[in-house]
Amino acid sequence: MNLYIHIEVSAREEDSTLLKAVLAAHSGYDVLICISSIYNFLFKWKFLNKGIFHTKSLEHNNWKKNFLKLIYSQGNKITSLDEEAAIIKDKKSLENFLKSRFTNDSLSRVAKIFCWGVDDFEMLKKFFPNYSNKFLLTGTSRADMWNNKFINYWATDEKKKDNKVMFSLNFPLVNGYVTFEELINNLTLNGYFERSKNLLDEIKKVHEITKINFNNFKKLIPTLAEKLPKQHFIVRPHPSEKTEIWSKLLSKYKNIEVNNSGNFNQQLFESKILIHNSCTTAFQASILNKKVICYNPSRLDHDHGRIANKLGYMCFSIDDLVNEIEMHKIENKYNKKDKVEIGKKIYTPNNKNLSSNLIINTWIEESKKIKFKKNKYHFLKFILFVYEKFSKYMNLLLKKNILDYKFQEFDKDRIKKKIYKIEKILNLENKSKVIKISKNCLLIKNDA
Numbered sequence: 001m002n003l004y005i006h007i008e009v010s011a012r013e014e015d016s017t018l019l020k021a022v023l024a025a026h027s028g029y030d031v032l033i034c035i036s037s038i039y040n041f042l043f044k045w046k047f048l049n050k051g052i053f054h055t056k057s058l059e060h061n062n063w064k065k066n067f068l069k070l071i072y073s074q075g076n077k078i079t080s081l082d083e084e085a086a087i088i089k090d091k092k093s094l095e096n097f098l099k100s101r102f103t104n105d106s107l108s109r110v111a112k113i114f115c116w117g118v119d120d121f122e123m124l125k126k127f128f129p130n131y132s133n134k135f136l137l138t139g140t141s142r143a144d145m146w147n148n149k150f151i152n153y154w155a156t157d158e159k160k161k162d163n164k165v166m167f168s169l170n171f172p173l174v175n176g177y178v179t180f181e182e183l184i185n186n187l188t189l190n191g192y193f194e195r196s197k198n199l200l201d202e203i204k205k206v207h208e209i210t211k212i213n214f215n216n217f218k219k220l221i222p223t224l225a226e227k228l229p230k231q232h233f234i235v236r237p238h239p240s241e242k243t244e245i246w247s248k249l250l251s252k253y254k255n256i257e258v259n260n261s262g263n264f265n266q267q268l269f270e271s272k273i274l275i276h277n278s279c280t281t282a283f284q285a286s287i288l289n290k291k292v293i294c295y296n297p298s299r300l301d302h303d304h305g306r307i308a309n310k311l312g313y314m315c316f317s318i319d320d321l322v323n324e325i326e327m328h329k330i331e332n333k334y335n336k337k338d339k340v341e342i343g344k345k346i347y348t349p350n351n352k353n354l355s356s357n358l359i360i361n362t363w364i365e366e367s368k369k370i371k372f373k374k375n376k377y378h379f380l381k382f383i384l385f386v387y388e389k390f391s392k393y394m395n396l397l398l399k400k401n402i403l404d405y406k407f408q409e410f411d412k413d414r415i416k417k418k419i420y421k422i423e424k425i426l427n428l429e430n431k432s433k434v435i436k437i438s439k440n441c442l443l444i445k446n447d448a
Contacts, residue, residue, distance in 0.1 A: 001372050002051025003029040003363065004076075006036055010408040011239050013056065013083055015153075015263050015418065016141035016356075020054075021444045022422045023360045025432045030375065034441040035407055036067065041387055043071055047380060049373040050075045052363050056083035058106040061190040065106065072109040077366045081114035081140055081359075085280050087345040093202060093303035098123055100196035107131040111366050114138045114359055117345040136362060139347035139355030145265065146287045153421045154269040164232045165325055166271035167221060168264070168281040172240035173203075173210045180207055206304050213277045216297055218249060223318050225253040228325060234267050236260045239406060261408075272330050275321070278305025283342060286311045291332045293324055307345065311338050377435065377443055384438035409439040419444070 003024050007013050021031040034042075042048045053076045059065065072078055086097045098120065107113070107128055113135050115121035125132040145153065173180055184203070187193060193200045225233060235250060235258045237243050243260060250256045259267070264281055268274065274285040275293045285292045292312030299316060301309075312333045315321040349358055412434055419432050433447035 001029045001367050001370075002049055002375060003031045004039065004048065004051055004053045005031060005033045006039060006053070006055040007033055007407070008035070008056055008083070009239050009406045011260065011263055012142075014408070015265075016145055018415065018418050018444075019141050019144060019354075019422055020356050020359060022419055022426075022428070022432050023354075023356055024363065025444050025446045026428055027360055027364060028446060029363075030377075031444045032375075032437070032441065033410075033444070034437075036064070038384065038387075038438070038441050040067055040070075042380070042383075043067075043074060046074065047375075047383060049375050050370050051372065052077050052079060052111075052366055052370070054079045054081075054363075056081065057101060058082075058110065059101050059103055059191075059195065061186070068106070068109060075370070077111040077370060078109060079112045079114065079359075079363065079366070080110060081116075081138075083142075085116065085140075085142070086120060087116055087283060088278060088280055088305050088308040090303040090306045092198070094119060094123060095127075096196045096199045096202050098127060100192045100199050102128060103195060104128060104130065107134060110134060112136055112362055114140070114355075114362070115347070116140050116143075117343070117347045119344050121347075136358070137347050138358040138362070139349060141354075141356045141359065143287075143346045143348070144354045144356050146284045148288070150265075150425060151269070151288075153418075153425060154263070154265045164234050164267075164271040165224075165273045165275065166234040166236060166267055167217070168274055168276040168279045169217065169235065169237045169241060169246070170277065170279045171210055171214045171217075172238045173207045174214045175237075175241050175245055177240060177242060202304065206302060209300050209302055212298050212300065213296075216295065217277070220295060220318060220321070221250060221256065222253065224322065224325075225250070225256050227318075227322055229255060231255060231325065233257070234259065234271060236264065236267055273325060276308070278302075278308055280308065282308040282311045283346065286332065286338060286342065287346075289332050291324075291330050293321065295321060307341055310341070377437065380441075381435075381437050384441055388438055388440075407440070410436055410442045412436045415442060 005017055005021065007017050017033055021033060024031050053071050058080055068078060082101055086094050089097055115135055115137050121135055121137045124135050221235060233256045235246055235256055237246055237260045239260060243258060247258045250258055268285060271290060273291045273293060274281060275295055276282050277294055277296060282292050294309040294314045296314055297316050313324060315324060349355060416434050419434060420430060423430050423432060431447045433445050435443040437443050
């Protein structure tokens with residue numbers, strides 16, 4: 001059976017994608033993991049046979065819409081789980097988000113949509129009643145890996161456990177590789193504001209709030225480094241943020257590490273406290289019983305971020321924050337109310353099952369409707385070698401400097417180590433074979 005998984009942001013998606021891929025391989029699938037440009041080339045020239053295609057969004061842009069139309073027209077079954085993770089959004093903001101990311105037209109070509117939690121599941125069914133049977137309350141593989149079961153997956157060095165203070169930054173609107181003006185223009189061209197009438201006003205408001213928070217954190221981090229010289233800090237910018245801004249600002253502080261490589265959970269494992277404002281990472285830290293602090297000296301409040309900011313503690317001054325960090329006993333203020341809020345946003349299956357298992361079971365059911373034919377992977381390897389050489393030559397010829405700040409090229413040894421850990425944690429036989437098709441394309445299959 002053929003399973004095609006689309007990956008966009010390595011730091012966000014690689015590990016949870018590998019979890020799904022391992023489980024799928026053990027269920028008999030040949031799992032191909034690629035970026036969208038590779039898939040577009042392979043499907044356009046009909047180099048891939050029918051299968052299940054899983055993607056991270058539907059209405060991302062006009063290119064993505066046509067891309068999915070092409071895949072659907074070739075008899076593939078399409079599933080999706082939106083990796084943008086709108087779990088930090090309260091009701092109005094969530095409504096704006098979902099209306100911008102889903103349409104009746106795009107849903108007509110999709111087999112199933114996997115939902116993070118009760119909130120997006122119920123709201124999607126309300127907005128798109130004609131397709132209510134396509135929405136499934138499964139949860140997400142990313143949240144599977146926030147489970148205590150996977151602590152040993154992230155623990156690269158036990159000696160580093162619980163001794164750092166981590167800043168999880170979320171300022172791409174003011175410090176992104178794409179400017180705010182370019183972002184608005186792109187969203188306008190791709191119909192976001194037509195689909196979601198209140199989205200533009202929300203983004204403008206969030207942009208103003210983000211500018212204030214950005215300046216607050218630029219003052220906060222150096223001050224804390226000076227006040228707490230013996231404390232080791234990790235500063236992790238958002239994947240779409242310019243890290244060089246923070247590196248330059250904080251270069252003279254020996255107790256600060258600026259680093260957003262790899263998965264967030266690796267750094268979280270080494271930390272005792274997470275400091276943020278309007279970040280999804282507050283959910284991860286709360287679930288892993290880390291102390292969570294929202295730094296909000298301007299006392300700003302908005303539907304976008306409100307739920308994340310209410311988890312744990314909120315500090316309004318640097319002195320209060322210093323006191324919370326210096327407390328002899330570090331406690332996470334993770335109460336019953338927080339647990340209810342998280343439960344609405346992130347579904348956890350019963351019977352100690354994983355959300356990934358629910359997703360795999362859905363793929364198995366959908367696969368019964370497809371007549372599969374194996375792909376010729378040695379041929380694909382040759383084709384992609386030629387394609388990537390040609391693309392590199394054309395970019396040089398046209399003087400295009402293409403920097404993909406979101407995707408880290410696949411390294412076979414890195415992937416094999418991660419898969420070995422997953423199989424060990426899940427008590428699976430070590431029989432997932434890894435084949436590197438190209439630098440941006442990976443095959444995982446059962447080696448039994």
